[in-house]
Amino acid sequence: MTSLLTAIGQHIILAYGGFLISAVLGIGSGVIALKSRWIKVSLIMSTSLLQAIPAFTIVALIVPFLGIGFLPALVVIVVATLLPVVRNTIIGLSSPDPILIEVADSIGMTWNNILIRVRFPLGIRPIFSGLRLSSIVANAVAVITVFIGSGGLGSIVLEGLVRFHTPGILAGVIPAIGIALFADVMLRYAENRLAPL
Amino acid sequence: MNLPVTAIHHVWILHQMTDQTLVHLTLFFTALLIVVILGLSLGIFSGISHRWGGILIQSLNIIEMIPDIALLLLLIPITGIGAVPTITAAVLYSLLPIVRNTSIGLLSVRPELIENGTALGMTEREILMRIRLPLALPLIACGMRTAVVYTMGIVTLGGIIGARGLGAVLQAGITRNNMTVILVAGIWIGILAVLMDLIAAGGERILSLKYGDRS
Numbered sequence: 001m002t003s004l005l006t007a008i009g010q011h012i013i014l015a016y017g018g019f020l021i022s023a024v025l026g027i028g029s030g031v032i033a034l035k036s037r038w039i040k041v042s043l044i045m046s047t048s049l050l051q052a053i054p055a056f057t058i059v060a061l062i063v064p065f066l067g068i069g070f071l072p073a074l075v076v077i078v079v080a081t082l083l084p085v086v087r088n089t090i091i092g093l094s095s096p097d098p099i100l101i102e103v104a105d106s107i108g109m110t111w112n113n114i115l116i117r118v119r120f121p122l123g124i125r126p127i128f129s130g131l132r133l134s135s136i137v138a139n140a141v142a143v144i145t146v147f148i149g150s151g152g153l154g155s156i157v158l159e160g161l162v163r164f165h166t167p168g169i170l171a172g173v174i175p176a177i178g179i180a181l182f183a184d185v186m187l188r189y190a191e192n193r194l195a196p197l
Numbered sequence: 198m199n200l201p202v203t204a205i206h207h208v209w210i211l212h213q214m215t216d217q218t219l220v221h222l223t224l225f226f227t228a229l230l231i232v233v234i235l236g237l238s239l240g241i242f243s244g245i246s247h248r249w250g251g252i253l254i255q256s257l258n259i260i261e262m263i264p265d266i267a268l269l270l271l272l273i274p275i276t277g278i279g280a281v282p283t284i285t286a287a288v289l290y291s292l293l294p295i296v297r298n299t300s301i302g303l304l305s306v307r308p309e310l311i312e313n314g315t316a317l318g319m320t321e322r323e324i325l326m327r328i329r330l331p332l333a334l335p336l337i338a339c340g341m342r343t344a345v346v347y348t349m350g351i352v353t354l355g356g357i358i359g360a361r362g363l364g365a366v367l368q369a370g371i372t373r374n375n376m377t378v379i380l381v382a383g384i385w386i387g388i389l390a391v392l393m394d395l396i397a398a399g400g401e402r403i404l405s406l407k408y409g410d411r412s
Contacts, residue, residue: 048394048398049391049394051346051394052346052349052390052391052393052394052395053386053387053390053391054349054350054352054353054354054364054386054390055265055350055354056350056353056354056356056357056364056367057353057367057383057386057387057390059371060367060368060370060371060379060382060383061379061380061383061384061387063371063374063376063379064376064379064380136261136262136264139264140264140265140266140267143264143266143267144266144354147357147368147371147372148371157266157267157270161270161357161358166273166274169270169271169273170271173264173267173270173271176264176267177262177263177264177267180262180263180264181262184262
């Protein structure tokens with residue numbers, strides 16, 4: 001039974017490590033996109049194209065470039081989860097009424113102040129809906145990355161699949177579902193705490 | 198330049214990729230057809246009946262939270278392996294965007310427009326068919342685009358549970374550690390997926406120009 005616990009541990013580190021990296025990168029690039037219309041348009045264009053590519057394909061295509069193991073798997077998770085965060089951050093940060101931004105500007109708030117006190121609080125719902133989608137995708141992709149040797153719950157699933165042993169598959173799949181649900185509940189809680197209304 | 202072309206040709210023939218592409222697209226379009234028909238009917242139903250519609254969308258939300266690969270594998274004990282669980286998982290997973298967008302689209306039509314219809318003596322049914330549904334089309338098309346992406350993802354994943362298709366080629370490439378196979382199959386799936394998405398995006402754009410409520 002210890003192997004199941006180890007697998008759960010590896011799975012959480014892989015999935016949510018990747019998720020955290022892509023949350024930081026995604027929100028960061030969403031902020032940068034505010035600075036220039038050109039960056040914004042190209043980010044949205046490229047993310048919507050990349051979003052169409054199946055996760056399993058990204059998992060496979062990383063192998064010729066980075067090989068197999070934990071690190072390539074982590075990169076795959078970041079790539080696959082980055083897109084909803086970036087797009088929703090852009091949508092969220094540009095959602096406040098331009099009049100509100102102008103008002104904030106006219107009372108002497110700096111760009112950073114407006115970002116932190118006006119744009120982020122008002123954009124929190126779209127940003128979090130992107131984060132929640134990402135956390136579900138991260139969890140799913142972390143199971144698939146077992147095919148490139150990431151370990152974790154996927155290895156239990158794969159073992160069950162190879163032996164055609166249904167309880168074996170369930171032993172890997174059920175914890176993964178539980179973790180996904182738990183992460184979603186936590187993110188929803190954080191969203192409700194951070195939302196201004 | 199000669200070498201890569203020969204290598205790609207070799208991989209293509211060896212893994213019967215013309216055949217596998219056809220299988221892949223058949224799986225994809227079968228699932229998509231079922232999703233669209235089922236999704237539209239369930240969406241219209243939940244746009245009309247508030248209580249049951251809410252319950253339906255909530256349960257679809259829960260399915261959505263299950264990792265796609267887990268959903269696929271959980272179906273194996275029920276349906277066996279191959280095309281059936283793949284199509285079932287694709288349908289279950291892609292229903293939510295269509296049902297939700299159809300229902301929101303029907304419910305978010307401006308009340309004045311519905312009143313206009315009533316004033317003209319239209320029945321409930323006529324209001325649905327001639328006012329609410331056409332105005333909901335852009336949002337429905339947006340849901341369908343998401344469904345296209347989800348379905349493509351699950352059909353590709355179906356390769357690991359014996360559904361054939363291009364996902365199976367990709368998996369063969371990974372297990373044999375054959376970079377050429379991975380690159381050829383992976384890039385080809387990527388091109389197909391982006392193409393399908395672009396077609397769906399085009400449809401969405403046309404519908405929203407034609408039926409979008411601009412006011």
